[in-house]
Amino acid sequence: MSSYGPEAKQDYAVRLEGPIVEDILQFELENLPGQSAARRWWRRHHKAEENRQPGEAQVLLVWRDNEEHRDDIERHYLKMLTQARREVIIANAYFFPGYRFLHALRKAARRGVRIKLIIQGEPDMPIVRVGARLLYNYLVKGGVQVFEYRRRPLHGKVALMDDHWATVGSSNLDPLSLVTESRSKCHHPRSSF
Template structure:
C-alpha cells in the first residue's frame, strides 16, 4: 500500500521524553471521550507512574481509556500497574503475553513495537518513545535520545483507524468480548494546518512492506542528500541496493547510529558492514553522548519520517510498527537541524583508516555477530532475500 499523503495537518516535532511526556500528559488530562495508547514498554519509573496516573484519572471522570502493552517488552506491566488501572476503570490488554520460555520462532518474535496514542479523535502521537524515563538506562547511556510527533488534522483519521483495528484484533485474541468498542465519537478529522502527512503500519497481512516501500521510494527519488538516524540498522537487500544506487548517482548519504547500545550483538553485526558502506561513499557517525533510540530520516530537505521502525530485519519483517511520513520543508528542516546538532554534540564519524586498523579479534567479533544474526533470520524462516546487502568486511 502506497503512502496516502493528506494535506491540512499541524505537526509538532517532540525531542525525547523531556518534550514528549508533557505534551502527552496535557492531552490525556484534557481528554473527554476516549483514549487509545499502544506501547512496547510501560516502565515502573516516574514517567510510567505519571502516565498511569493520568490514564486512571481520565477513566474516573468517564473517559473510555484503552491501553495495549506488548507482552514481552511490557512483561512486568501487569504486576506494576494492573490493579490500580483496573480499579480506575482503565481497560488494558497484552499483545502476545509471554507464557513460559521465550523461543526463537517466528511467531514469538512478532511483537507490538508501535508507540501510539490517540485522544478524543483529535490529537495523536506517533514516534519511537516508550512509556519510560529518558534516564531509565545505565548511567553511562543517559539520557535516551528519541523523537515523536504530535499530530492534528486529516492524517489523524488513518492513525485512529489503526489503533481501533489493533484493539479489536487483540480483544479477540485475548477473548475480551466485554472490551468491545463503541462507534467513533465524532467524524475525524478537521483541517488543522498546512502540512502533508501519511501514516503507515507494518503487519503480517496487508501491510507487510509498506514502511520499507515508503523508505525505498523516497531513496530512489533522492537527488541531493539523505540523512538517516536509526537505533538498529541492518538493511535488507532492496534497502541496501537503493542506498548504493543513490550513492552512485551522487546523493550525499549520512547515517547516524548508536555508539552506546543495549543490543551489542546487532551493533557488532552492523559494524561488519561499515567498510563496504564507507567504500560506497556513505558517511557513518556513531552517537556516543548517550543512548540513541531514534528511528527517523530526512531526504532532500522535504521528505521526513518519524516512527517506531528500525531499519533491520526484525522491525521490517517481524514486528508491528508505525511511522509518520511527512512532505513539508519546514518540518524536514527542523528535524534535520536537530539531527545535525546531535551529531555535532555527540557524534563521531567513522573513517576507513580506523576500520582498517581494527584488531583481528574485533574483526572476528563483528563477523561472528553478523553470522549469528543471519542464522537467527534463517531459524525464524527468512532467507537470503531478506538479509543485508552490503558485503561484510574481510
C-alpha cells in the first residue's frame, strides 16, 4: 500500500511493546498454518527482546479460527455493544455482518447509545458497496448513523466504545472474516489506547 495518492488506503495500526509482543509472536508461530519454516528462521535470526516489563495498558489478543475460536471476535464485539453506555464508533472496510451483530447495533441505539458506523464509500470491489447499502435502511431506521468514507479506500478495522474500549486488527465485519478466515484483533479496555 502506498502512503499517498489515489492508491493509498486509509488504515490504522497500533504499536505494541512489552510482554504482549512475545506472547503474540509465540501464539502466531504456534497457531498459523505452515509456520514451522518461519519459526525455525525466526529463532535463528532473532533473539527475543528482553522487554518483559509490563506497562499500564491492558491488551487482549482475540483470535478467530475454524476450530476452537470460531466466533471469538464477534462475541467480543457483541459484549462491547451490550456494555456501551454513550457512544460506539466502528470503522470497517467490509461491513456485512450477521443478524446478531446488526440486532445488537440497533438494540444499543435504542438504549440511547450513539452508534456511528463508518464504511467504505469508494470500495475496491463494487459488490462491497452493494452489500453494505442493503443494510443502510435497516440500520438508520434503528437509530444507527451511517457514514461513507470517500477520501480514499478504507482498509481499517477499528472500533471505540465510551472512551474506554478500543480494538484494531485484521478482521472485517463480513462473513469471510467472521466465518471462514483466521483473523486477529487487539482489544484494549482503557482510554490510553
